[in-house]
Amino acid sequence: MDKPINQYAWWQKGIIYQVYPRSFQDSNNDGIGDLQGIIQRLDHLQWLGIPALWISPIYPSPMADFGYDIADYTGIDPIFGNMDDFDELLTELHNRDMKLILDLVPNHTSNQHPWFIESKSSIDNPKRDWYIWHDPLPDGSPPNNWLSVFGGPAWEWDENSKQFYYHAFLKEQPDLNWRNEEVKQAMMDVIRFWLKKGVDGFRVDVMWHMIKDKQFRDNPVNKDYENHMADYEKLLPVYSTDQPMVHDIVREMRAVLDEFGNRLLIGEIYLPVHKLVTYYGHENKGAHLPFNFLLLGLPWDASVISSVIDEYEGALPENGWPNWVLDNHDQSRITSRVGFMQAKVAVILLLTLRGTPTIYYGDEIGMRDVPIPFNEVMDPQGLNMPGKNLSRDPARTPMQWDDSLYAGFSGSRPWLRIDKSYARENVAIQKNKPFSMLTLYHKLIALRQSEPTLMVGDYKPVYSNNQMIAYIRHAEGSSRFLIVLNMSHRPCYFKPQHEVFTGQVVAATIPELEDMRIDGDINLSGDEGIIIKLDN
Numbered sequence: 001m002d003k004p005i006n007q008y009a010w011w012q013k014g015i016i017y018q019v020y021p022r023s024f025q026d027s028n029n030d031g032i033g034d035l036q037g038i039i040q041r042l043d044h045l046q047w048l049g050i051p052a053l054w055i056s057p058i059y060p061s062p063m064a065d066f067g068y069d070i071a072d073y074t075g076i077d078p079i080f081g082n083m084d085d086f087d088e089l090l091t092e093l094h095n096r097d098m099k100l101i102l103d104l105v106p107n108h109t110s111n112q113h114p115w116f117i118e119s120k121s122s123i124d125n126p127k128r129d130w131y132i133w134h135d136p137l138p139d140g141s142p143p144n145n146w147l148s149v150f151g152g153p154a155w156e157w158d159e160n161s162k163q164f165y166y167h168a169f170l171k172e173q174p175d176l177n178w179r180n181e182e183v184k185q186a187m188m189d190v191i192r193f194w195l196k197k198g199v200d201g202f203r204v205d206v207m208w209h210m211i212k213d214k215q216f217r218d219n220p221v222n223k224d225y226e227n228h229m230a231d232y233e234k235l236l237p238v239y240s241t242d243q244p245m246v247h248d249i250v251r252e253m254r255a256v257l258d259e260f261g262n263r264l265l266i267g268e269i270y271l272p273v274h275k276l277v278t279y280y281g282h283e284n285k286g287a288h289l290p291f292n293f294l295l296l297g298l299p300w301d302a303s304v305i306s307s308v309i310d311e312y313e314g315a316l317p318e319n320g321w322p323n324w325v326l327d328n329h330d331q332s333r334i335t336s337r338v339g340f341m342q343a344k345v346a347v348i349l350l351l352t353l354r355g356t357p358t359i360y361y362g363d364e365i366g367m368r369d370v371p372i373p374f375n376e377v378m379d380p381q382g383l384n385m386p387g388k389n390l391s392r393d394p395a396r397t398p399m400q401w402d403d404s405l406y407a408g409f410s411g412s413r414p415w416l417r418i419d420k421s422y423a424r425e426n427v428a429i430q431k432n433k434p435f436s437m438l439t440l441y442h443k444l445i446a447l448r449q450s451e452p453t454l455m456v457g458d459y460k461p462v463y464s465n466n467q468m469i470a471y472i473r474h475a476e477g478s479s480r481f482l483i484v485l486n487m488s489h490r491p492c493y494f495k496p497q498h499e500v501f502t503g504q505v506v507a508a509t510i511p512e513l514e515d516m517r518i519d520g521d522i523n524l525s526g527d528e529g530i531i532i533k534l535d536n
């Protein structure tokens, strides 16, 4: 902490909560969540202490990829409501002193977007160059070997104009050509449209995909590919992603946000740490927060986790603000990955590491991935690669609010089935249980948001081994905290070497540990984690 707390930006002090709108709350009983539904549930978020909301796409869309295929960047899909509903949501949030972050999907549009319909209409249409069109090779095959993230080749043949177009995702999601100046200007206008309305920031979808190799060279083969992996991983996307010029675009987007001031630019980027941090941009003029997904790809092992935390902290550019994520709508939920007991340890980690945390809806009640029978699978990634268990539906199921039919989410059968445990595990029940996951989240958020050290203080690793990690958060003039997490199921023992720690446990995975005095050695049972407010 190198300045007074009030000089940090809202997004540095804050916590982001991701809502997947289809699954949060349905207000009109069509089985699909909507904007009015989110408004109805703002009390929950306010009670939980959430300062900022990120909502996955709500724009008009044929829903081939559930909203990540946009047909109009400045409208609202009727499934979710209309622009009045949106304005109401924004006002309601701002009245509660909460921020709204929208999902921006600039890499590709829907194939139903008027831009693509025009582009496709003929080879000499003025919008032809807005997308990535290419002649076939002399033998009629696609221009190169690039693969789609969702399976199959990334090139789709257009019989009418006798060219291929490129789609990193579904063929219904053609990639825009970001080398075209008009495309860039059109998207900057979209950004301005929402910023003028008062939106507080954007989470930019697949930011590292936006520019591709100008020469369209073949991607090299991935020698580490194994059959259970997505087909896409057969190649290393060396030429189809993370091209140097992408940083110019990110910088331009950031400049547009800076025209308005106090707005946040998040980038969705799945890259190794040393590449990820380049998205902060030269002199931090890129993304404020390139999403840090380290915690969701690695084995849940104390020595691995402690070393990646240190690697990440060490790789951050000067003044680059860290951030942490446990899961999202594309990944397994944390509870399903590490188990219910360790999910409690995980949230202590998430909310006490240095940097902005993002919480995925439902994690606050320990929701788990729900098995979706084959004949009910909705997600194109699951449908296109059956048998590989790659569907993202399990992590997108309706929020479990109470024990009524359909869990209080809707009055009709929801678009995805609800977890069978919903009558036991839901917001209403957990709210009244002093030792539930929800109570832990509530307590941790309140603690973090009332302690400048936990919000913006420095991070110092203290000790780690193959079972546990311990670190200190400290800030001039504020309390010091020691966090000790047992990431294993067996007891662990922490014998501090350089300092005798004394203090009070202020939050823990289980109630028996709360209010305990610490004086020297710390012994924890399996799956336990504690936050100690140190005496000095």
Ligand code: NOJ
Binding pocket: 065, 068, 069, 105, 169, 205, 206, 268, 329, 330
């Ligand atoms: C990343 C999004 O998070 C994911 O849900 C989507 O399918 C792809 N980008 C394509 O937009």
